[in-house]
Amino acid sequence: MLPDRAQTVRDAVGLGLAVGLYGVAFGAAADAAGLDVWQAVVLSAVMFTGASQFALVGVLGAGGSALAAVGSALLLGLRNTVYGVRLVPLLRPRGPMRRIGTAHWVIDETTALSLAAPDRGLARLAFLVGGAVLYLTWNATTVVGAMGAAALGGTARAALDAVVPAAFLALLWPRLGAGFAEPALQRRVALGGVVVALALTPFVPAGVQVIAAVVAVALAGRPRREVSA
Amino acid sequence: MSATWTAVLVASLGCYLLKLAGLSVPASWVEQPWVARVVDFVPAALLAALVAVQGLTSGNEIVVDGRLAGLAVAALALALRAPFIVVLVLAGAAGALVHVLSA
Numbered sequence: 001m002l003p004d005r006a007q008t009v010r011d012a013v014g015l016g017l018a019v020g021l022y023g024v025a026f027g028a029a030a031d032a033a034g035l036d037v038w039q040a041v042v043l044s045a046v047m048f049t050g051a052s053q054f055a056l057v058g059v060l061g062a063g064g065s066a067l068a069a070v071g072s073a074l075l076l077g078l079r080n081t082v083y084g085v086r087l088v089p090l091l092r093p094r095g096p097m098r099r100i101g102t103a104h105w106v107i108d109e110t111t112a113l114s115l116a117a118p119d120r121g122l123a124r125l126a127f128l129v130g131g132a133v134l135y136l137t138w139n140a141t142t143v144v145g146a147m148g149a150a151a152l153g154g155t156a157r158a159a160l161d162a163v164v165p166a167a168f169l170a171l172l173w174p175r176l177g178a179g180f181a182e183p184a185l186q187r188r189v190a191l192g193g194v195v196v197a198l199a200l201t202p203f204v205p206a207g208v209q210v211i212a213a214v215v216a217v218a219l220a221g222r223p224r225r226e227v228s229a
Numbered sequence: 230m231s232a233t234w235t236a237v238l239v240a241s242l243g244c245y246l247l248k249l250a251g252l253s254v255p256a257s258w259v260e261q262p263w264v265a266r267v268v269d270f271v272p273a274a275l276l277a278a279l280v281a282v283q284g285l286t287s288g289n290e291i292v293v294d295g296r297l298a299g300l301a302v303a304a305l306a307l308a309l310r311a312p313f314i315v316v317l318v319l320a321g322a323a324g325a326l327v328h329v330l331s332a
Contacts, residue, residue: 018312025317039237046241049248051272056240058279063288066236070243076275077244082268084251085259093252103249155325162299162324163317165284169300170316172276173307181269189270190277197278201286213278220270223262 008122012113012130019050019109020137022167026053027145029164032157033061037146044142048135049107051171052076055210058164064207071211083111090114090123105131185220192216295327 023044030040035057043053052073059069084106091114093102105127113130117123149160174180176187193213200209251259259265284296299320306316 022313024314035233035237039233042237043241047237047244049244051276052240052244055275055279056236058283060233060236062282062286066232066239069236070240072275072279073240074243074247075271077247079268079272080244080248081251081254082259082265084248085254085256088252088256099252100249103252104245106248106251155328158295158328159321159325162296162327163321165280165296166299166303166317166320168276168279168283169303170307170313172273172280175273175276186270186273190273193274193277194281196274197281198285198291201282201291202289206286206288207282210275210278210282213274214271216274216277217267217270220266223266 004118004122005125008117008126009129011116012126013133015109015113016130016133017137020134021141022050023138023141024145024148025163025167026050026057026138027142027147028149028160029054029061029145029167030057030142031146031149032160032164033057035060035146037143037150040142040146041139044139047073047077048104048138049077049080050138051108054164054167054171058168059207059210061164062206064210065205068205068207068211072207075211075214079108080106083107087111087114087127090117090120091127092120102127105135107131107134109134182220182224189216189219192219295324295331298327299324 026044027037027040030043030053031037035043040057043056047053047056055076056069056073059072060066084103087102087106091102093099110127110131113126114123117126152160172190176183176190180186193216196213196216197209200212204212280300284300285291285293302323303316303320306319311319
């Protein structure tokens with residue numbers, strides 16, 4: 001194998017395995033929210049986009065309505081649409097069947113791997129290898145997490161209760177740091193989201209405050225000149 | 230069908246269609262500056278709200294318990310660039326410790 005190809009495969013497998021293991025936390029969070037193993041498995045197999053999956057079970061677990069849960073999952077899933085647009089020139093999925101298959105694996109990690117690859121061929125390789133490894137690991141670890149959490153007692157439950165908000169913090173964290181565009185504005189919007197959510201908590205049905213928190217996006221202000229990637 | 234199953238299936242299909250839309254619509258639809266703006270910042274607002282709701286509320290009340298200790302430990306671990314799984318284990322340990330001490 002050429003060195004570039006080997007490096008691309010190594011990166012893709014490494015990231016796929018590391019993030020895929022995180023599925024344990026999702027399976028456990030789904031169980032804590034009252035979902036059964038099958039529901040957790042369907043989410044990982046079909047929805048297959050971590051932040052939306054966590055949001056859905058998070059809102060349901062907080063006692064929120066199905067509508068609020070679906071709404072927050074879809075709002076978080078919106079960024080995959082933009083990823084798809086960025087991936088089309090790299091992956092060039094020809095024909096409807098290719099497009100239908102490719103779409104399923106369009107997520108944060110596969111997009112990052114593809115955009116980081118040095119050329120189009122390697123971008124496609126990174127997408128396929130990273131997507132496959134992540135998909136398999138994520139689904140397997142979801143089952144482990146969901147079944148493992150179902151067997152937990154009181155103290156372990158308290159541990160799990162603390163893991164779920166920490167999981168959201170871990171998803172949020174990279175967006176607030178220097179590796180992301182406009183981190184100061186991201187932090188301002190995040191803080192706004194916290195304030196709106198907590199302020200509304202006493203007054204609205206559970207889960208609604210999460211969706212309402214999108215108004216904090218207004219704190220980002222107008223687009224800066226050209227926002228091309 | 231239960232409300233939970235309905236939510237699981239509708240949201241799963243919806244999230245898939247959002248992915249498919251990205252590969253199917255003309256790029257110019259999505260590459261409007263204000264669309265990019267909203268998409269760039271929605272995750273921060275929503276994920277932060279979820280941190281607050283999952284960490285500090287119970288139903289309609291603000292509640293401070295072991296989850297907040299877990300969040301503090303997680304923030305420290307993230308600042309020190311600990312891997313995901315280590316962050317979660319430490320947060321869980323902090324939550325469990327508070328539970329045991331306050332029992």
